[in-house]
Amino acid sequence: MLAQVILTPAESKKLIAKAVAKLDVVRQAAAEGIIVLHPSSSTYFIFEELIGVKPMTNHWVCGVVTPRGMCVEMAMALGGHSPQSAEYDPGKLGGLWAIKKGKVITENTTSGLMEQMTSNDVYIKGVNALDTQGNVGILCGERGALGIILSAWKKKKFTLVFPVGLEKLIPVSIRQAAIEAKQAKYEYGMGLPAGLFPCPGGKTITEIEAVKILSGAVAVPIASGGLGGAEGATTLIIKGTDKQVRKAIKYIEQSKGARLPSLRLSNCSDCPVPHCRFPVGDKHWV
């Protein structure tokens, strides 16, 4: 049986969230261990799938690529969850979403959570780039906490899950992109300058893996992009047995129409983020 479907980036995030929540390692950690989620558009729906409610924090995303450029969500910046100075210890930052034995932990720091994690636990983080070999990379501003997390992962061997829609596909290898993205050497940027950090060793879940996990069907991307809100959309052919394809359609239809909350960004003129080297407040497109 064959089907042809279209998913916008937000709908893909919802579909991928359903698949991530079904992974054995995630289910087990949700019930008996710890799941830490880096707040983002990719993990927003995963939190919802795992807990049954939307994240209760004032922020739902941290650093973001926006139409104006690279930026930090207002509540992260104003809520003290973003580095306040160049000397700031990113391990002391709070703001991560954490679930311990099925319950949300509200008081935490990045370092505190990493200390608690064991090999049975899971860290979930959205990424910014996916190459055609399935490698992923994360954009990192100065003083980000990613180094602390990857360092803890090397010692504790917990599971890393990287949900990523095909919207984030780039045509070069993550390795090459990371070499190009040496943040300190930019003479021009749009907002926060960022380097790209390759993140090997995790489970990467795109729409293709999501369809497989949820239904057993095979998804083949045949086109990408669109108009009027379908920018970054992916068009897929779904194939498999009748049962598999019907099941895939069910999950895809459940994901159609998914929406993320609106993004709140500070005005560049009164932005509290100290490491934004290329403010764009006076540019005509802002």
Added chain:
Amino acid sequence: MRAQVTLLPTESKMLIAKALANMHEVKIALTEGIVVMHPSSSTLFLAEEILGEVPETEVWMCGAITPRAACGDDAVKVWMTTHPEARGKGGPESFPFSWVIEKGKLSQGETLASLFTRMGPKDVYVKGVNAIDPQGKAGVLIGNEVEGGTIGKVISAQKQKGFTIIYPVGLEKLIPVSIQEAVAAARDRLNLFYVMGSRCSLLLCEGKVVTELKAISLLTGATAIPIAAGGVDGAEGAITLVVSGEDNQVLRAIACIEEVKGAKISRQFRQTDCTKCNDEHCSLRGGIKPWLKN
């Protein structure tokens, strides 16, 4: 010098259009021949770049991927329903909505069949595409019941007439598999059990492909490498690039990129309320699915 920039899909379209307008083949066609464009969001920017004004023709785009479905602009749907022959064997060649720029003037109305009789090596045909693969090959979704649609006829005519085909395409449209693999997956469209909108196959399209990377190189000589993609709150499908080169190259690239930042599509896509749409070829006609509500 190095710069980090982010372009939205619409901004990329404008940047690529600026590069196309500066291509040798296009300049020759503008002075000595004709530039024919399939109406679309990609070619709208090119027409604007060449003419200095928005083309106000009734049809400015044909089919599109929208949040609801693979759908057609209302003006084209009206034509398809009032011209049943448009769906038949001769349909693609009777397509009358190509934009033709000749001696500095834009016209619409001449059929593809007529255009083919007078197109030659000095002419250019421009068509937006729906997929680009990691090897840089392009693919076009075909909703037309005639396999290959209008672009299939254009490719056949090009082989005889020798005009240049150019495919502008933003990296928003990158797919992770080869176009050939995607073509094979989409081949059996008549046997689709389920489809969101028009049943589409995919056609491999050989020709000159111009992405943001090529556009920056053509416009400035600088090198652009994609380091990330995607975004939120209007940045969906965006591409983040590192632009490097000599100071004057990168400064020129920044100037070109800043010029296109904030670009908007100047025409409105008209999509009928699915509950009122009479397109009997659309699987979603009737609009009962929850995501189809306006």
